[in-house]
Amino acid sequence: xxxxxxxxxxxxxxxxxxxxxxxxxxxxxxxxxxxxxxxxxxxxxxxxxxxxxxxxxxxxxxxxxxxxxxxxxxxxxxxxxxxxxxxxxxxxxxxxxxxxxxxxxxxxxxxxxxxxxxxxxxxxxxxxxxxxxxxxxx
Amino acid sequence: xxxxxxxxxxxxxxxxxxxxxxxxxxxxxxxxxxxxxxxxxxxxxxxxxxxxxxxxxxxxxxxxxxxxxxxxxxxxxxxxxxxxxx
Numbered sequence: 001x002x003x004x005x006x007x008x009x010x011x012x013x014x015x016x017x018x019x020x021x022x023x024x025x026x027x028x029x030x031x032x033x034x035x036x037x038x039x040x041x042x043x044x045x046x047x048x049x050x051x052x053x054x055x056x057x058x059x060x061x062x063x064x065x066x067x068x069x070x071x072x073x074x075x076x077x078x079x080x081x082x083x084x085x086x087x088x089x090x091x092x093x094x095x096x097x098x099x100x101x102x103x104x105x106x107x108x109x110x111x112x113x114x115x116x117x118x119x120x121x122x123x124x125x126x127x128x129x130x131x132x133x134x135x136x137x138x
Numbered sequence: 139x140x141x142x143x144x145x146x147x148x149x150x151x152x153x154x155x156x157x158x159x160x161x162x163x164x165x166x167x168x169x170x171x172x173x174x175x176x177x178x179x180x181x182x183x184x185x186x187x188x189x190x191x192x193x194x195x196x197x198x199x200x201x202x203x204x205x206x207x208x209x210x211x212x213x214x215x216x217x218x219x220x221x222x223x224x
Binding site for chain 1: 179180181182183184186187199202
């Protein structure tokens with residue numbers, strides 16, 4: 001199985017914009033997070049179920065983001081997601097937001113795995129396997 | 139697995155830790171907490187994974203608490219790698 005990539009679409013709501021009539025910079029993080037949850041749903045598991053069953057979470061520990069062009073109210077955006085690198089302690093997601101073919105924002109977002117009590121854990125094998133496809137090795 | 143001389147084992151562990159935190163092995167102190175030598179929680183997981191891979195063993199997550207200094211890692215590994223009593 002090749003390393004999976006997904007495309008998630010989201011329509012910009014009025015509440016996503018600011019006084020300058022563009023999407024506020026904080027809202028892109030939300031779009032990216034939604035896209036990662038859908039990426040996991042499509043390729044791995046339902047995140048909410050997994051969280052309940054394992055008592056674990058995957059906090060964001062690092063974000064590198066470039067804002068290239070603004071998105072505006074009612075734009076239909078596509079958020080692409082794939083895992084660009086992974087180790088036992090973390091995974092980097094590479095994500096892009098486009099309006100049609102136009103690249104608006106790109107980000108590298110690193111997650112770790114913790115118990116819901118905040119103790120660090122390995123990234124679960126199951127998650128590495130479904131995010132890396134054939135490139136996974138235990 | 140062949141039993142390893144204690145100094146070799148410690149040198150190997152020192153090297154693993156140094157590589158993960160990108161320091162020279164000589165800078166890794168034996169009895170100072172790894173977190174005080176610049177090892178963050180994710181790097182600690184990397185160190186554990188590298189130890190597992192190097193020594194072909196599995197470290198249970200409940201044993202992570204033993205891995206606080208180079209000395210404590212060494213002691214933990216010495217016990218784990220010891221041949222079973224006859």
